[in-house]
Amino acid sequence: MPEKIFTIPINEAFDMYEGCPLCRLKDRLEEQMLGFSLGEAMMEPGVREEMNELGFCPRHFEGLYSMKNKLTLGLILESHLDKARACFETEASGGKRPLFGRDKREAEDAADAMGRHAMSCYICSRISRTEARYYSNVIYLWESDPGFREKLKKQPFFCVTHFSGLLCQAKSCMRREGYLELYAAMAGINGAYFKRLREAVTGFCVSFDHRNSGKPLTEDERKSIERAIAALK
Secondary structure (H helix, E strand, C coil), X not given: CCCCCCCHHHHHHHCCCCCCHHHHHHHHHHHHHHHHHCCHHHHCHHHHHHHHHHCCCHHHHHHHHCCCCHHHHHHHHHHHHHHHHHHHCCCCCCCCCCHHHCCCCCCCCHHHHHHHHHCCCHHHHHHHHHHXXXXXXXXXXXXXXXXXXXXXXXXXXXXXXHHHHHHHHHHHHCCHHHHHHHHHHXXXXXXXXXXXXXXXXXXXXXXXXXXXXXXXXCHHHHCHHHHHHHHHC
């Protein structure tokens, strides 16, 4: 089947049979978004406005800080600090008041604004929207390309976040027969993988028993904790 431009990155991710393929797509997208936020985004007023409005979560602030362009990050922080300072200067509203003295139209104060700001992130928002398109394109490839079906069935596992995200979207847009087939494939992959992973984690745990002192761990047992975290994220 001839590739379309929107299927190329998905096929590339599914051509590597190691880890969760949708995690690979997300990691690549996250790296691109960090670079974009400190690069081209500064030249687009609409994007800068969205960045100022949504801010960044702690994880992505750390990611931005790890990059080389500290001047651009400083300019972003100037805007965020100005916005926060303006919020802190707003008059307090709310609080416990007498029953007949409460104003139902109370204005937002800094507690409301900063609480909302702390829960938002420009990069997380962009990733979430793009992941929804990835799910749609995976479903499209599953339904239209027999070769892609075989790629999906050969994946080692899907992390629980992407397992749920892809199948929930599939459930909302696929016909029942098609959904059941995709579900069976993915649940079968994860069921077998999680069984092996559980056995490996148990092997790792029992190695701490004094009766197993000196018994070497297998490769799967040595990597079981790292792999379990990757699968359960």
